[in-house]
Amino acid sequence: MNKHAQATAYLHEMMTQWRHDFHAHPELGCEEQRTAATIAELLRGLDIEVHTGVGGTGVVGILKRGHGSRSIALRSDMDALAIVEENSFDYRSKSTGKMHACGHDGHMAMLLGAAQHLSNKGNFDGIVYFIFQPAEELGYGAKSMLADGLFKRFPADAVYGMHNMPSLPLGTLAIRPGPVMACEDHFEIIISGKGTHAALPHLGIDPILVGAEIVSALQSVVSRVLNTVDNAVISVTEFIADGTTNVLPTTVTLKGDTRSFTPAVQQQIEIAMGRIAHGICAAHGAGCNFTYSNEFISTINTRTEAAIAEEVARQIVGEERLILDCPPFMASEDFGEMLRIKPGCFLFIGNGTEDPESAGLHNPRYNFHDDNLTTGADFWVHLVESQLTAS
Ligand SMILES: [Zn+2]
Ligand SMILES: [Zn+2]
Structure with a gap:
C-alpha cells in the first residue's frame, strides 16, 4: 500500500x-x-x-x-x-x-x-x-x-x-x-418543398427525397472533409415531415447532434454541413434554413x-x-x-x-x-x- x-x-x-x-x-x-x-x-x-x-x-x-x-x-x-x-x-x-x-x-x-x-x-x-x-x-x-x-x-x-x-x-x-470529453453541437435543417398528391409528385417538390439525400450526404463530412486522424460524429436523430400516407409533405425538419474535440474541427463540420444542406436543397428547387448551435464546449x-x-x-x-x-x-x-x-x-x-x-x-x-x-x-x-x- x-x-x-x-x-x-x-x-x-x-x-x-x-x-x-x-x-x-x-x-x-x-x-x-x-x-x-x-x-x-x-x-x-x-x-x-x-x-x-x-x-x-x-x-x-x-x-x-x-x-x-x-x-x-x-x-x-x-x-x-x-x-x-x-x-x-x-x-x-x-x-x-x-x-x-x-x-x-x-x-x-x-x-x-x-x-x-x-x-x-x-x-x-x-x-x-x-x-x-x-x-x-x-x-x-x-x-x-x-x-x-x-x-x-x-x-x-x-x-x-x-x-x-x-x-x-x-x-x-x-x-x-x-x-478528454467532446464538444456537443446541435443542428436543425428545415427543408421547404411543395406539398402535393402522392400520386402526382411532378406537381410538387418532395422534401422527403431532399431530406433523405441530405441525411446520406452528411455522413461524407467525417469521412471526406475532416482529416482522417480527427475524431467526430454526426448523427441525424429526428426526421419530421408534415405529410400523410397519400400526401407528400411541404416541409421536412431534420435535427441532430454532432461531437468533436477541437474548435477547428467544430467549425469545419458546421461549414460543410451548411454547404451540403443548402446545395442539395438548391439542386431540387427546395428552400433551406440551416441552424447550428453549441451546447457543450470540449x-x-x-x-x-x-x-x-x-x-x-x-x-x-x-x-x-x-x-x-x-x-x-x-x-x-x-x-x-x-x-x-x-x-x-x-x-x-x-x-x-x-x-x-x-x-x-x-x-x-x-x-x-x-x-x-x-x-x-x-x-x-x-x-x-x-x-x-x-x-
Ligand atoms: Zn451524465
Ligand atoms: Zn456526469
Missing part, C-alpha cells in the same frame, strides 16, 4: 452514508435545493466558510490554512437525471422519474470526505475551494456559476474535476492531457495540471492501476467551461467492468461503486497537500 493511499479510509462508512442519502434523494438540474442544503450543513459543521446560491443552487466551501496565497479548486457536480431507476437496493431513488444515474452522488460524497479530512487533519498551506456545481446534465451549471463570478469571488490557481467511468476497471484512475486538460494529476494518481493507486492511454470520450461535460478560464484537469475513476457495476452512465440500472469513495477522496487530499505544500 502506498503511503498516500487510504488516508480517508476511516471516513468510508460516513462517505457511504452520504452517498446513499444523495442517491435516495435525487434532484434534477437547477432544482438541487435539498442537495445544496445538505452539503452546506456538512461543510459548516467542518468550520468551512460556505457560500450558497452561487449560480443558482451551487455551493462553494473555502478552507484556509496558514498564510499561503496559493489556491486550488476541486469541483463536484450535484444533479440527477430524469430516469426511472430500476435498481432494487434499499437506498434506491425515492423520487420516481429521478435518479442519480451518472454518479454525481458519489462525486459529492468523495469531495465531502476530502473536505472532512482536510479540515480535521489536512497538512497544507493555502486555500482550498470546494465547488459543488448544479445542472451539469443540462449544460447550464458551470456557465451559471461562472456568470455569478465563480473565479472572481473564489480565484483558484487551478481547477480539477473527477468523473466515474463504468467502462474502466474498478478503482483505476485515467488521466490524459489535451481533449473539455481540454492543460498539460502541466494533467501531469500533476498523473503524479498524484500514481501515489494513490500505483502504476498498475493508472491508465494513461485511455482515448478521449465522445460524451460531453460542462467542466470544459471552467477549463476555458482556469488551467486544470478532468480525470476519470473506473467504476468497474463486471456486472452490475458495468451498467453505463445514464442507464436505469447504473450505480456508483462505493469502493471508489476512499480512492477518490484520497486523490483529492493528496492533490491538495502536494500542491499547497506546508513549509
